[in-house]
Amino acid sequence: MFRFPVSLGGSRDEARHDQITPLDEHRVVVDEVDFFSEKRDRVSRENINDEDDEANKAHVKMENSRVEENDRSRDVNIGLNLLTANTGSDESTVDDGLSMDMEDKRAKIENAQLQEELKTMKIENQRLRDMLSQATTNFNVLQMQLVAVMRQQEQRNSSQDHLLATEGKAEGRKRQELQTMVPRQFMDLGPSSGPAEHGAEVSSEERTTVRSGSPPSLLESSNPRENGKRLLGREESSEESESNAWGNPNKVPKHNPSSSNSNGNRNGNVIDQSAAEATMRKARVSVRARSEAAMISDGCQWRKYGQKMAKGNPCPRAYYRCTMAGGCPVRKQVQRCAEDRSILMTTYEGNHNHPLPPAAMAMASTTTAAASMLLSGSMSSQDGLMNPTNLLARAILPCSSSMATISASAPFPTITLDLTNSPNGNNPNMTTNNPLMQFAQRPGFNPAVLPQVVGQAMYYNQQQSKFSGLQLPAQPLQMAATSSVAEGVSASSAAIASDPNFAAALAAAITSIMNGSSHQNNNTNSNNVATSNGDSRQ
DNA sequence: CGTATTTGACCAGCGC
DNA sequence: GCGCTGGTCAAATACG
Numbered sequence: 078m079f080r081f082p083v084s085l086g087g088s089r090d091e092a093r094h095d096q097i098t099p100l101d102e103h104r105v106v107v108d109e110v111d112f113f114s115e116k117r118d119r120v121s122r123e124n125i126n127d128e129d130d131e132a133n134k135a136h137v138k139m140e141n142s143r144v145e146e147n148d149r150s151r152d153v154n155i156g157l158n159l160l161t162a163n164t165g166s167d168e169s170t171v172d173d174g175l176s177m178d179m180e181d182k183r184a185k186i187e188n189a190q191l192q193e194e195l196k197t198m199k200i201e202n203q204r205l206r207d208m209l210s211q212a213t214t215n216f217n218v219l220q221m222q223l224v225a226v227m228r229q230q231e232q233r234n235s236s237q238d239h240l241l242a243t244e245g246k247a248e249g250r251k252r253q254e255l256q257t258m259v260p261r262q263f264m265d266l267g268p269s270s271g272p273a274e275h276g277a278e279v280s281s282e283e284r285t286t287v288r289s290g291s292p293p294s295l296l297e298s299s300n301p302r303e304n305g306k307r308l309l310g311r312e313e314s315s316e317e318s319e320s321n322a323w324g325n326p327n328k329v330p331k332h333n334p335s336s337s338n339s340n341g342n343r344n345g346n347v348i349d350q351s352a353a354e355a356t357m358r359k360a361r362v363s364v365r366a367r368s369e370a371a372m373i374s375d376g377c378q379w380r381k382y383g384q385k386m387a388k389g390n391p392c393p394r395a396y397y398r399c400t401m402a403g404g405c406p407v408r409k410q411v412q413r414c415a416e417d418r419s420i421l422m423t424t425y426e427g428n429h430n431h432p433l434p435p436a437a438m439a440m441a442s443t444t445t446a447a448a449s450m451l452l453s454g455s456m457s458s459q460d461g462l463m464n465p466t467n468l469l470a471r472a473i474l475p476c477s478s479s480m481a482t483i484s485a486s487a488p489f490p491t492i493t494l495d496l497t498n499s500p501n502g503n504n505p506n507m508t509t510n511n512p513l514m515q516f517a518q519r520p521g522f523n524p525a526v527l528p529q530v531v532g533q534a535m536y537y538n539q540q541q542s543k544f545s546g547l548q549l550p551a552q553p554l555q556m557a558a559t560s561s562v563a564e565g566v567s568a569s570s571a572a573i574a575s576d577p578n579f580a581a582a583l584a585a586a587i588t589s590i591m592n593g594s595s596h597q598n599n600n601t602n603s604n605n606v607a608t609s610n611g612d613s614r615q
Numbered sequence: 616c617g618t619a620t621t622t623g624a625c626c627a628g629c630g631c
Numbered sequence: 632g633c634g635c636t637g638g639t640c641a642a643a644t645a646c647g
Contacts, residue, residue, distance in 0.1 A: 383621090
């Protein structure tokens with residue numbers, strides 16, 4: 078379990094060893110963008126040195142051989158075929174020392190070679206994608222194992238608190254409930270999920286009692302707001318039968334039988350799921366990022382369906398609906414910050430009911446996890462968010478209070494990921510001590526990268542959501558905002574994966590989380606997550 | 616002409 | 632009950 082960083086890198090290396098030599102151990106090659114950047118570099122190098130045609134020829138040949146022999150000892154070769162081809166053609170035109178026949182002949186040969194190389198690269202690209210997903214899966218498994226161990230520890234603590242409760246201390250009893258409830262939220266992976274087997278130790282009756290007895294404010298306060306037939310609308314009424322109906326919690330109980338049956342959950346979880354589902358549905362994930370663009374690119378397609386002037390903000394608020402699939406209930410609001418108009422506030426709500434492109438998935442994992450974290454906190458109480466046993470909370474905690482703000486107040490529980498703060502932020506000590514922030518503060522760091530890091534760190538919860546019987550589609554479901562420069566998520570993932578220290582930074586972040594769990598750091602509780610009771614209506 | 620955006624109208628919740 | 636506000640709809644408009 079604690080070998081996660083090693084395992085992550087190991088799995089990647091293991092998957093690549095058939096084609097990559099150990100020399101690349103310190104290089105992160107999985108990312109496609111990284112590949113392009115290297116290619117660009119090499120192209121410019123070649124342009125500079127293209128005086129020697131023979132040398133260039135040899136270079137092309139060598140690259141081909143690298144592809145065929147999978148020899149990466151000199152460079153990372155992932156698919157710069159087109160650029161390489163361009164380079165080759167440029168060389169041919171530049172070189173005036175050869176006859177036209179020779180040039181044509183050579184060009185044809187090179188063309189054929191490059192086409193073959195292109196094929197190879199495509200295959201290799203696909204393979205790298207598979208490896209990336211495999212690494213993610215391994216990460217999820219490891220993190221679930223971590224949660225399992227943490228939960229065991231928490232149950233020990235819970236039993237101690239339970240003794241206090243039996244002594245008639247109502248306060249201790251309440252704390253016991255919170256501590257059993259919060260980790261359970263993460264461990265409720267369903268009956269067949271191995272690491273979650275510990276969840277069976279808690280009776281389903283207790284679970285139902287705890288969850289149904291959770292503060293109704295989050296659920297009931299939002300229900301009346303969203304019971305309108307309009308919210309669901311004609312186009313969304315059909316989707317509610319197959320997935321989550323956006324904004325109609327009143328119909329949640331109707332989903333439960335199918336959801337519990339389809340997921341094989343016991344009857345005792347019905348109320349759990351309805352509550353969790355309703356809360357999840359209403360949970361909002363807000364991302365603050367600096368951007369001059371009207372809307373940040375997050376890999377999904379959006380259609381603007383409304384614009385309103387919000388009170389207290391001279392900037393209009395735009396309403397977008399996901400158009401990647403008909404009836405997708407996901408919507409987002411985009412608004413500039415009144416105080417600093419360079420800051421773009423993007424709020425996501427709902428779950429996608431369709432597969433997402435890889436770029437969107439990367440960001441979706443972030444908001445899904447954040448929403449799940451919110452869900453776990455809302456299922457307990459405001460205090461639950463501060464509970465050190467909340468792994469997801471601590472997954473965000475390392476980002477410092479300046480980056481993660483949770484508002485569990487009615488009508489919608491909202492978590493805000495603030496990507497706007499610089500190293501000169503409110504908590505310089507904290508941020509600089511945080512490996513995640515250290516990574517975020519690296520020169521050239523793209524703010525869009527951060528949610529991906531966090532998203533990966535919390536990705537397991539997305540799996541948990543699927544396992545726990547929430548009516549979530551088989552694909553990662555939520556959206557997220559990115560970047561101050563409105564770059565695509567693919568660019569973000571490229572940037573982060575191209576960083577040789579990415580694995581180390583991620584490992585450090587996870588290690589930080591794990592250490593925090595074992596030390597029960599109270600400071601992080603008070604410092605890193607800021608809860609607010611402010612009006613979430615903007 | 617199909618699609619996306621704009622924008623005024625409408626509705627529901629909430630506070631006074 | 633009334634007004635304010637947030638959120639959505641849908642006709643009008645713009646755009647490719």
